[in-house]
Amino acid sequence: MADYPKIFIFDLDGVITDTSEFHYLVWKKSANEIGIQIDRNFNEQLKGIGRIQSLKRILELDQANRQRTADELEALATRKNMHYQELIHSLGSTNILSGIERLLKEIRANNIRIALGSASRNARVVLEQLGLIQYFDYLVDAAKVTRGKRDPETFTTAADY
Known part of the structure; x- marks a missing residue:
């Protein structure tokens, strides 16, 4: 395996x-x-x-x-x-980039956790508007880190999940 x-x-x-x-x-x-x-x-x-x-x-x-x-x-x-x-609030499923939802479904089907690392404090709302929030186990946004992106803290915090 x-x-x-x-x-x-x-x-x-x-x-x-x-x-x-x-x-x-x-x-x-x-x-x-x-x-x-x-x-x-x-x-x-x-x-x-x-x-x-x-x-x-x-x-x-x-x-x-x-x-x-x-x-x-x-x-x-x-x-x-x-x-x-x-x-x-005008976002919807048509605003999802090509292949992303299929990839998220495949990752989820393999029981692998999915996190989001974003500089946006609105990340949760964006994912909700896109109809993708259910795929994410953990969200790291600017409110959860001391040093925002370009610093890797956003992604290392997500990786520690």
């Missing part, structure tokens, strides 16, 4: 679904609300990093916006997330 892995750990964006357009639209809207313009090229710098870090990068584009308090940053990030949550 072949040795099977004990757990598969998936990333969310770009692996299970692609919400990058949603993030771009929401960051663009949020930046516009405070008088900053961003484009798709700039948005590429924001992929895979948390809200506050993304917001700080946006604020660096405008001298007048650079000096924000922690409370102001949190309020701006919360407003961005509210816009994002409105968009992710």
Whole structure:
């Protein structure tokens, strides 16, 4: 009998679904609300990093916006997330990337655990909207780690499950 892995750990964006357009639209809207313009090229710098870090990068584009308090940053990030949550409620099974559900079913059929490691605090809602939440035994998002992605903590935490 072949040795099977004990757990598969998936990333969310770009692996299970692609919400990058949603993030771009929401960051663009949020930046516009405070008088900053961003484009798709700039948005590429924001992929895979948390809200506050993304917001700080946006604020660096405008001298007048650079000096924000922690409370102001949190309020701006919360407003961005509210816009994002409105968009992710439109997700459905048609937004699952090709072959993913079949792969999840096969992994589950072999009694292998499945975890998700994501920088998104909305990962659970996205999986629910996609109709895939039932495949996942464990979710690690930005709320469960000290150091967000690009640091491997998200995935090592999932691996420790």
